[in-house]
Amino acid sequence: MSTLDAVRDFLALEARLLDSGRYRAWADLYTEDCLYWVPIDPAQTDPYAAPSHVLDDKQLILARAERLEVPRHLSPEPAARTIHAVSNVVFEDLGDLAADYRVGSTLVCVEYRRRDYGEADQRTFAAQVSHGLRLEGASFRIAFKRVDLVNADAPFNAIAAPF
Amino acid sequence: MSTLDAVRDFLALEARLLDSGRYRAWADLYTEDCLYWVPIDPAQTDPYAAPSHVLDDKQLILARAERLEVPRHLSPEPAARTIHAVSNVVFEDLGDLAADYRVGSTLVCVEYRRRDYGEADQRTFAAQVSHGLRLEGASFRIAFKRVDLVNADAPFNAIAAPF
Amino acid sequence: MSTLDAVRDFLALEARLLDSGRYRAWADLYTEDCLYWVPIDPAQTDPYAAPSHVLDDKQLILARAERLEVPRHLSPEPAARTIHAVSNVVFEDLGDLAADYRVGSTLVCVEYRRRDYGEADQRTFAAQVSHGLRLEGASFRIAFKRVDLVNADAPFNAIAAPF
Amino acid sequence: MNAPFPSAAVPENAAVHDLEEDLGALVREDHVHRRVYTDPAIFRLEMTRLFGRAWIYVGHESQASAPGAWFTAEVGTQSVIIVRDEEGRLHGLYNRCTHRGPRLCSQPSGQGPRLSCPYHGWSFSHAGELLSTPLPAGYAESLRRGQYDLARVAQLQSYRGFLFVNLSRDAPDLLTYLGHMRTTIDDLVDRAPEGVVEASPVVLKHSYRANWKLTFENLNDTIHAGFAHHASILASGKVREAYGEENLSPSLRMMLANGKNLRFFQESEMVTEPFGHSYIGGHIGAKYSAPSMSSYVAQLEALHGPEKAEAVLRVDRHLMLLYPSSTWHGRYQTVRIVRPVAVDRTEVWGYVFKLKGAPPEVFRNAVEYCNGSTSGFSPVIADDLELYERIQQGNAFGEADWIPMARGLHERFRDDPAETRHPATSEAFIRNQMQAWKSFMTDPA
Amino acid sequence: MNAPFPSAAVPENAAVHDLEEDLGALVREDHVHRRVYTDPAIFRLEMTRLFGRAWIYVGHESQASAPGAWFTAEVGTQSVIIVRDEEGRLHGLYNRCTHRGPRLCSQPSGQGPRLSCPYHGWSFSHAGELLSTPLPAGYAESLRRGQYDLARVAQLQSYRGFLFVNLSRDAPDLLTYLGHMRTTIDDLVDRAPEGVVEASPVVLKHSYRANWKLTFENLNDTIHAGFAHHASILASGKVREAYGEENLSPSLRMMLANGKNLRFFQESEMVTEPFGHSYIGGHIGAKYSAPSMSSYVAQLEALHGPEKAEAVLRVDRHLMLLYPSSTWHGRYQTVRIVRPVAVDRTEVWGYVFKLKGAPPEVFRNAVEYCNGSTSGFSPVIADDLELYERIQQGNAFGEADWIPMARGLHERFRDDPAETRHPATSEAFIRNQMQAWKSFMTDPA
Amino acid sequence: MNAPFPSAAVPENAAVHDLEEDLGALVREDHVHRRVYTDPAIFRLEMTRLFGRAWIYVGHESQASAPGAWFTAEVGTQSVIIVRDEEGRLHGLYNRCTHRGPRLCSQPSGQGPRLSCPYHGWSFSHAGELLSTPLPAGYAESLRRGQYDLARVAQLQSYRGFLFVNLSRDAPDLLTYLGHMRTTIDDLVDRAPEGVVEASPVVLKHSYRANWKLTFENLNDTIHAGFAHHASILASGKVREAYGEENLSPSLRMMLANGKNLRFFQESEMVTEPFGHSYIGGHIGAKYSAPSMSSYVAQLEALHGPEKAEAVLRVDRHLMLLYPSSTWHGRYQTVRIVRPVAVDRTEVWGYVFKLKGAPPEVFRNAVEYCNGSTSGFSPVIADDLELYERIQQGNAFGEADWIPMARGLHERFRDDPAETRHPATSEAFIRNQMQAWKSFMTDPA
Numbered sequence A, B, C: 001m002s003t004l005d006a007v008r009d010f011l012a013l014e015a016r017l018l019d020s021g022r023y024r025a026w027a028d029l030y031t032e033d034c035l036y037w038v039p040i041d042p043a044q045t046d047p048y049a050a051p052s053h054v055l056d057d058k059q060l061i062l063a064r065a066e067r068l069e070v071p072r073h074l075s076p077e078p079a080a081r082t083i084h085a086v087s088n089v090v091f092e093d094l095g096d097l098a099a100d101y102r103v104g105s106t107l108v109c110v111e112y113r114r115r116d117y118g119e120a121d122q123r124t125f126a127a128q129v130s131h132g133l134r135l136e137g138a139s140f141r142i143a144f145k146r147v148d149l150v151n152a153d154a155p156f157n158a159i160a161a162p163f
Numbered sequence D, E, F: 001m002n003a004p005f006p007s008a009a010v011p012e013n014a015a016v017h018d019l020e021e022d023l024g025a026l027v028r029e030d031h032v033h034r035r036v037y038t039d040p041a042i043f044r045l046e047m048t049r050l051f052g053r054a055w056i057y058v059g060h061e062s063q064a065s066a067p068g069a070w071f072t073a074e075v076g077t078q079s080v081i082i083v084r085d086e087e088g089r090l091h092g093l094y095n096r097c098t099h100r101g102p103r104l105c106s107q108p109s110g111q112g113p114r115l116s117c118p119y120h121g122w123s124f125s126h127a128g129e130l131l132s133t134p135l136p137a138g139y140a141e142s143l144r145r146g147q148y149d150l151a152r153v154a155q156l157q158s159y160r161g162f163l164f165v166n167l168s169r170d171a172p173d174l175l176t177y178l179g180h181m182r183t184t185i186d187d188l189v190d191r192a193p194e195g196v197v198e199a200s201p202v203v204l205k206h207s208y209r210a211n212w213k214l215t216f217e218n219l220n221d222t223i224h225a226g227f228a229h230h231a232s233i234l235a236s237g238k239v240r241e242a243y244g245e246e247n248l249s250p251s252l253r254m255m256l257a258n259g260k261n262l263r264f265f266q267e268s269e270m271v272t273e274p275f276g277h278s279y280i281g282g283h284i285g286a287k288y289s290a291p292s293m294s295s296y297v298a299q300l301e302a303l304h305g306p307e308k309a310e311a312v313l314r315v316d317r318h319l320m321l322l323y324p325s326s327t328w329h330g331r332y333q334t335v336r337i338v339r340p341v342a343v344d345r346t347e348v349w350g351y352v353f354k355l356k357g358a359p360p361e362v363f364r365n366a367v368e369y370c371n372g373s374t375s376g377f378s379p380v381i382a383d384d385l386e387l388y389e390r391i392q393q394g395n396a397f398g399e400a401d402w403i404p405m406a407r408g409l410h411e412r413f414r415d416d417p418a419e420t421r422h423p424a425t426s427e428a429f430i431r432n433q434m435q436a437w438k439s440f441m442t443d444p445a
């Protein structure tokens, strides 16, 4: 198994955990010092130079995961179901990222929430994704994840499930 | 060629047959004792415990294929064209499935029917798919296929082409 | 690295160049005698037998690329951003194509233009793609590209970024 | 007409002349004006004058069996909650918090000691009384007793466990409204070996971009099956050649049954009833395999005695249409709720019922029928939904205002006010629906 | 204005005051009120008073050449079927089954012994007569002769194989309506070496979220090209530098032609005609390569004789706009149908015609023009569609009600009622369209 | 109500009776009629009578700092351009070319010597004068001086660099309109060590399918936080257990702050002002780490002197709502523009401001607040947007017309016309908004 295959399987695992609603297990993939970033401006490099859709440290990732595992009746919001289709997985230049590998991938994510708006209950998101992975035994952990949504400067309605 | 690569090619073949409208050839991929299931409830394990979108044995699969090959003017419905994008192909635990391999994959299927409703003539479906494959010579045949649509509990408008 | 893997990486490169707006670099992937074709009728084989969405020689590809690199204020149209998700890459029969390899792939392309129409600012396209590739050193160049859109006979609103 | 999305079309001539005196003129003896299917102003009026006054099927008691259990349902476009209190009594409440007005329950069903609004935490008893408000003092006198209790549906009644709601006080009682059609509900319940019927919590739904009345005008139409479903009849015929008549799976048999020649249906009966109801004689025989059949017959005889058991099993009725809310099939224990969403958008929700204690094949057979008759993936349903949408496109525009419903105008098997019998090939069931529509819509009370 | 979907906006003030007496006041000599582009109630009235009374181009006889062949087309928002009977005669029928009203033909074209409805199998002759109904007895007297025949369009006429429909009886005859503009159709047909023209079955379509009139106000506008298509002029200029003028492919030349300076267009002619038609002198010269050119000239001379052949080839006319349905280019054998879908949604369908027997390069050149001028992917079309949508957004709201169309108000080359000639830089063609609009719309007959 | 897309619903009874005399009756002292949130005809009237007459926040001078720089903004559904001319003066222009009416600028911002229309190249000065038209001769007399200049907004005024537009002449002046609320703008600007504030060019936006007023009725509501955000309070509580109170990141603290008990808010103040404005006392304390705090305090003391610096840092105000356009948080330098798109569709655009020269942590803290309070991905915002949509669904239909806004009707801390103080748990801020709404909407001038 090449490292690229191993990386592909790991990204497929992350997608599977999200798509089967195992958000706590998904949060465990992240290192303590991780950064999960969904920027607005694709050219932005400093996460604090401007507002972003998501700028989570490990604590916020855990809070998100916990919130999604809270029984439904306690939150006004129906559980979202997602399908993450990951493709075009390639190694990228590591640059100054504190990780063993930097990996680019293309994401098409289809999300459904039962909100009684007919076809509009299903939304399609697409993004260029960049993972900073650290080797951990035979697998990896995520030290950095950046999701550049194709429509990052558009207004977004409520989104609960992470990409 | 690893078995996983062979499986990937086989799933790409199934997608290709559907996308080029060769429905009879697609139906031939299925074993005589096959079950093709599109459930509503992702947690459901017994196909007869509740209603489903599709619960086809080989006869129904053949009937669907024959119906789609019937010349257009005999059915009120325009031929549908599809694009099946299959990704994240992984081996799953076989469990009690009567097959040689159980394979998970992620499907994004874009369907188009010329119905004069503008952009609404194209629909996007997404699902977690599970195949039960039996070895047959150098290739496989499908003994079991389960398609868990991301919006399985939503109402669906008319759908002719299989996923 | 198998040839198929090399081809996959090359298609991922083409997708990356388009998605990062490097249209001139994308145009350079094409041979001088190339043909880039987006037909209406999937059964059409002669590009001149009927009208098409796109029938570009190298000059038109260069003109498209130059136009997209023109500063925004000079064109009434906002820059489009795209995500090309390429999957199901397989070798196809070369036939009479003047190329070393003919490669089939499945494309889901999500495009976004900031036009103030809410969710309708993002569009999803899907197609069966066929590349005619010529070996060039360790990589390839594109002599022929055919994009059969799933809704090829539908009316299309303005589309600037190539598939 | 390619409203890219089934947005409410502009009211045809709401501005030009008053809708009120129009309504009566839109329905003639054997013709109906296309505006009843396409005018959003008429759709809006249907929600108050028809769905707001008729008895609407909302669900089965088993969908909220435990104390504190509730489920949501729609009465036209009005969302309601059916909840069982601690004493086991069922209540019908408007699904709308009386504070700022949000939907109270957004899940299909649930259970809890009280109903609480997620916005500011107002909580209501299962009977809808306002129990608690944060900082009640802030409301001082404005929280007068009962002023902010949840609105209650005017009437909630059950017929053998099946629940019906009426939003208005001055409606005929349920039994009168059901009339002879209650016998189809009996046909379903009497088939339960222990008299106990349970709704499956998994609901199968389809939707289409056309008016809700098109479903009601299709499901007792016996002429269309051979034509509209021609492709699937041809296709299943090929499978029959390959596998042989005797080895066909039930769903294949159902598809082939659509190919019956019209003479069969001319001799079958169509019964029409006041308030727009109708049913046609059965034509899809459901035989269980020998072992299941014999143990099942024994169970029914133990419950009903041989005579009544035989009578129960002899009932062979195809779909009963309970206007304007639901379609019923006793023999396949399947009930479908027709949900009007907009003038040109409808959902149909399919519920299959388990007859507690019956052989597994009975429920399995019902599930197969429900799949084949309600899934948008079923070739038969796909054909019908296409046709509804082509009708909506065909009637959206143009000079042809009057749509005929004349087939079998003078054909009768029996003619008495309570229950008229026609050949099953008649359009009497559509005329009957339209007369009920007219009487509800033109009664301004 | 970000109507997320081009749903019909609410009628601006249909309720406030009567639309009828408004209409006349909306069009002045050199200004038009923005409501003509944005009010859905006006759009609805256009479908009956303009598209229901003008001659509308629907297609070419070659699209239904064999007996029993048919194709569908739109007359405004009314779908029609053009079908050729066994004797070879063409009929224009409303695409709506006279039973429950569904669209009869949902495919673009087809062929068969009769037209049958997939719902209940009613079948109609190619002339629209009701041939058979299942169980006719059930209809007894209500199937009176002809009552359920398909509605026929009032008039269907052909001009040199090009078919036109008029939904009303009392319309001027086709030749009067076409007037001088017939010469553009001649310009197309006379280029056919065997006098035979065939429509390509493959249709190239684009759509945009704005009013249909914006297409008509663009295609004879010679000022916009240098500005709106500036980016593609710059880009193709760079390609010209790299490859050299003489090696440019035809599509490149077309893009560069947009950059011509305005003086060229000031000296070109714009002809306006009654009923809103117009055309401008050609500006995209189409030369075929030497071998094709010489064999083609020889063919035309054999057909027309040298004098007429020379005259045919000398016609150099850019787009002719046949109000309100279509745009015509004789030299590139391309005709586009403008299809109004909603007040803020339009489709344009492009047909290219093969001149039977002509050198392959002739059709190939027409195909390239059709692609460049009709595909939503073409940089030139992409610019124009963006601008139509920004006009719809700009005029949807605000206090600026009056839109000027004053350019060239008093510039004339020749001024006679049948045919007025202006500099091609004039907005006379828009004023001419709006006067035709006003006369159709304010004639309540 | 599942309008699949937030298309404008049909005017409820625009046709039935005149909207005009209705309006006044829709707002009572402690109740408001649901039609103010659901009727598209009322939305349309709000765009002219409310957004067309109130002072609307459009942006900050730093968004067009260089000569020739411009940015676009919305005044209700009217798009405008704010542009700085060569002499540094700012102009407010309607974003609509006076020729055929397209939007002139479709990018969010830009810079250039003049504003030119991409359609036919008309160009306008930064003050909106028509500078050049291709072939002016063609327009001869119709280009009278100034007739085709871009429309200018009636009034454009700045308060400490923050720009406000009023589309009508006869409006109260800006300072009167802002009243006491200007002190929140002071609270923001006075925190800048060099008195210079810069808007971040990156704008964070969310949208929801419900009426714009629901945002205004939420952001000073202190009761909802503990209930609506219960899930995120529970979740962040678990993280606090794992990491310990002192190690929590700022965003976690903000989520936990929603869990404060109501007594805290009962003792906090809510101030309501004429024209519908309000704010509540702060409840999210923002402390900077020691090193940043001390250097920052030193900077402010250098600028203001110790006394004023201490007063500036002591202001602890939560969100100020400047009706009907924007929400302001001085301490976190975040301003949000509420953009009404349709009766059932709203966008909220979040701008964060950098205090030039302040320690990096100040801006970083503001960015974190902006993310947590404006992103559609933030758990807190996700809860609120769900609730707005459930309110729109709950009020779209049904008999319950009157929505209460009675909490704290008689609770006052201080009662004087310029500035009334209530407990922060009161709904006084909603009543105050509705009174302002009523006075604007019922003034037909």
Ligand code: FES
Pocket: D097, D098, D099, D100, D101, D102, D117, D118, D119, D120, D121, D122
């Ligand atoms: S809206 Fe239900 S408690 Fe306030």
Ligand code: FES
Pocket: E097, E098, E099, E100, E101, E102, E117, E118, E119, E120, E121, E122
């Ligand atoms: S609708 Fe056409 S035959 Fe009945």
Ligand code: FES
Pocket: F097, F098, F099, F100, F101, F102, F117, F118, F119, F120, F121, F122
């Ligand atoms: S529309 Fe602006 S210049 Fe013509």
Ligand SMILES: [Fe+3]
Pocket: D218, D224, D225, D228, D229, D380, D384
């Ligand atoms: Fe049917």
Ligand SMILES: [Fe+3]
Pocket: E218, E224, E225, E228, E229, E380, E384
């Ligand atoms: Fe143009």
Ligand SMILES: [Fe+3]
Pocket: F218, F224, F225, F228, F229, F380, F384
């Ligand atoms: Fe909140």
